[in-house]
Amino acid sequence: xxxxxxxxxxxxxxxxxxxxxxxxxxxxxxxxxxxxxxxxxxxxxxxxxxxxxxxxxxxxxxxxxxxxxxxxxxxxxxxxxxxxxxxxxxxxxxxxxxxxxxxxxxxxxxxxxxxxxxxxxxxxxxxxxxxxxxxxxxxxxxxxxxxxxxxxxxxxxxxxxxxxxxxxxxxxxxxxxxxxxxxxxxxxxxxxxxxxxxxxxxxxxxxxxxxxxxxxxxxxxxxxxxxxxxxxxxxxxxxxxxxxxxxxxxxxxxxxxxxxxxxxxxxxxxxxxxxxxxxxxxxxxxxxxxxxxxxxxxxxxxxxxx
Amino acid sequence: xxxxxxxxxxxxxxxxxxxxxxxxxxxxxxxxxxxxxxxxxxxxxxxxxxxxxxxxxxxxxxxxxxxxxxxxxxxxxxxxxxxxxxxxxxxxxxxxxxxxxxxxxxxxxxxxxxxxxxxxxxxxxxxxxxxxxxxxxxxxxxxxxxxxxxxxxxxxxxxxxxxxxxxxxxxxxxxxxxxxxxxxxxxxxxxxxxxxxxxxxxxxxxxxxxxxxxxxxxxxxxxxxxxxxxxxxxxxxxxxxxxxxxxxxxxxxxxxxxxxxxxxxxxxxxxxxxxxxxxxxxxxxxxxxxxxxxxxxxxxxxxxxxxxxxxxxxxxxxxxxx
Numbered sequence: 001x002x003x004x005x006x007x008x009x010x011x012x013x014x015x016x017x018x019x020x021x022x023x024x025x026x027x028x029x030x031x032x033x034x035x036x037x038x039x040x041x042x043x044x045x046x047x048x049x050x051x052x053x054x055x056x057x058x059x060x061x062x063x064x065x066x067x068x069x070x071x072x073x074x075x076x077x078x079x080x081x082x083x084x085x086x087x088x089x090x091x092x093x094x095x096x097x098x099x100x101x102x103x104x105x106x107x108x109x110x111x112x113x114x115x116x117x118x119x120x121x122x123x124x125x126x127x128x129x130x131x132x133x134x135x136x137x138x139x140x141x142x143x144x145x146x147x148x149x150x151x152x153x154x155x156x157x158x159x160x161x162x163x164x165x166x167x168x169x170x171x172x173x174x175x176x177x178x179x180x181x182x183x184x185x186x187x188x189x190x191x192x193x194x195x196x197x198x199x200x201x202x203x204x205x206x207x208x209x210x211x212x213x214x215x216x217x218x219x220x221x222x223x224x225x226x227x228x229x230x231x232x233x234x235x236x237x238x239x240x241x242x243x244x245x246x247x248x249x250x251x252x253x254x255x256x257x258x259x260x261x262x263x264x265x266x267x268x269x270x271x272x273x274x275x276x277x278x279x280x281x282x283x284x285x286x287x288x289x290x291x292x293x294x295x296x297x298x299x300x301x302x303x304x305x306x
Numbered sequence: 307x308x309x310x311x312x313x314x315x316x317x318x319x320x321x322x323x324x325x326x327x328x329x330x331x332x333x334x335x336x337x338x339x340x341x342x343x344x345x346x347x348x349x350x351x352x353x354x355x356x357x358x359x360x361x362x363x364x365x366x367x368x369x370x371x372x373x374x375x376x377x378x379x380x381x382x383x384x385x386x387x388x389x390x391x392x393x394x395x396x397x398x399x400x401x402x403x404x405x406x407x408x409x410x411x412x413x414x415x416x417x418x419x420x421x422x423x424x425x426x427x428x429x430x431x432x433x434x435x436x437x438x439x440x441x442x443x444x445x446x447x448x449x450x451x452x453x454x455x456x457x458x459x460x461x462x463x464x465x466x467x468x469x470x471x472x473x474x475x476x477x478x479x480x481x482x483x484x485x486x487x488x489x490x491x492x493x494x495x496x497x498x499x500x501x502x503x504x505x506x507x508x509x510x511x512x513x514x515x516x517x518x519x520x521x522x523x524x525x526x527x528x529x530x531x532x533x534x535x536x537x538x539x540x541x542x543x544x545x546x547x548x549x550x551x552x553x554x555x556x557x558x559x560x561x562x563x564x565x566x567x568x569x570x571x572x573x574x575x576x577x578x579x580x581x582x583x584x585x586x587x588x589x590x591x592x593x594x595x596x597x598x599x600x601x602x603x604x605x606x607x608x609x610x611x612x613x614x615x616x617x618x619x620x621x622x623x624x625x626x627x628x
Contacts, residue, residue: 038425038426038427039427041422041425041427042422042425042427042428042429042430042433043427044422045419045422045423045425045427045430045433046427046429046433048418048419048422048437049432049433049434049436049437050436052436052437052439052440052500052503052504053436053437053439053440054463055440055448055451055452055455055456055463055500056439056440056443058451058455058456058463059443059451059455062455070461071460071461072461072466073460073461073465073466073469074466074467074469074470074473075461075463075466075467075470119345119346119349120346122342122343122345122346123342123343123345123346123347125342126339126340126341126342126343127343130339131339132336132339132340132343133336138343138347141347142346142350144611145350145354145355146557147557147607147608147610147611148354148358148604148607149560149561149580149600149603149604149607150561150580151561151563151579151580151583151584151599151600151603152358152361152600152601152603152604153354153357153358153361153600154357154583154584154587154600155360155361155364155587155593155596155597155600156356156357156358156360156361156364157353157357158587159360159593160357175353176353178349178353179349179350179353179354182346182349182350183350186346236442239444240444240445240446240564242445242446242563242564242567243563243564243580243584246567246584247584247588256444257444257445257446257447257564260444260446260447260450261446261567261568263450264450264454270454271454271455271458271461274450274451274454274455275451275455277447277450278443278444278447278448278450278451281444281446281447282442282443282444282447285442285443285444286439286442286443289438289441289442290435290438290442293435293438296438296508297508297509297511297512298512300505300508300509300554301509301512301550301551301554302554304550305509305512305513305516305547305550306512306516
């Protein structure tokens, strides 16, 4: 690809600074030219992006088709758009309302996220700003609990819930989701709190600011975006969860994913309805995910990647 | 399972003369530091560690809730069953195959996508958003879409496209494969790769963008080929990000339940251990056996996790040492 020999490149290097336009005309054709590389890369990236997004786009399109248009082979892309599938999903003919499971999911996700924040923020404070001794050990203890698969603890939890009558109770599920997300939240939050500049904390202490003032004026402004991202990611994980909800809840406290698994009856045409259901149930996650996009990587990698 | 290294903690304690008074004050201070940590710690131990201890105990018991009179100590019997029962052995193999192939494939594709997205081009932000979308579909919903809207033999998009392409060439006998029954594990793998590639891409892209560009530019000045730059500069720098992505992905995919449950209901050799355990205790009521299988999963996870912790730790130490 390159027209430059190593010797020629080295010779021209001091004369030609980083801008590709400067220097000999030969440089313009070399790989240093950003526009040429980018067209091919951009085209490939766009093709792959469309390929990856195709199932999602297809899901959205099909949800606006009628059942007969959805079930054709080859697919009818240009079929008339309709809201029938959404009306069906909200129980127009079946009378089965999806609202109880949706509200259960919202309750479980929001309340468990609040609980996670209440527990994780002080813990992260004690692991970053005023760290306890051996705080790294504590961090790795938190992480190791996340590595234990849910299936390894689910039977005792199920037996416990059955014994104390907490089966099919949304509060028990909320506690489970809190424990599921707490280790991740502690790790994320610690990495966000560690970004608070130490000099500012020291300066505030010398000026005699009390803890509340330091929290409000120094820590909160730096950590707020991180706390928001943590909350959004915890919300997503709780909203998505299926196994615990499937085992621990039933008709009363069943969540949206559980509702969705029982949604396909296999009777008649249901493809558009399934797509509409998938769209509605994924909407909160899509919104939360795109809202947290800037901090998503840092969060998902437990703060290890900035 | 804790990796003990406490040397990196910030200097916070002022050494005072060891008089009894100051020692008491220091202890009070240490507890004041610990206090904010305790609620989270106690809660987590109660909800995750305690149940696992109970699982460990049940795993050595004969316990089927359908025949309660036979409940008693079983020794290693359940573990022998886990390792000899054809279904459970198949589940162990499926779990390994599923995890390894999904992690490797999504890492490779994610690396390719990250390298492309690292370049500047028109609409890069939108392309990135489109690529993240699969990760932001609820897993159960994603599995349902794959099962019904994409892979269904009669009206799925895949066979629909085949029909369309064949009709372009005037053929009305297009191939109409039924992936869900002909290659069910492959179907599960493909749908999971689709969902996890964006995750890998995001981590690797962050890695690429943290690359020190001056060395790359210097190498290019010296006439290094793009492949040499990739092989000797980019890849070594990305190594820890590849490890991190792979191991975090492995931890999540080992535990996968949603895709197996929804796409194939564990049929045709697709039941992984989480699904098999769910079946064993929820439907077969074999509590002892399910617990033993659960312990086996934990042992497997610990092996993976030891590596994972080491990787996370090496990144973490760098950051903590700031």
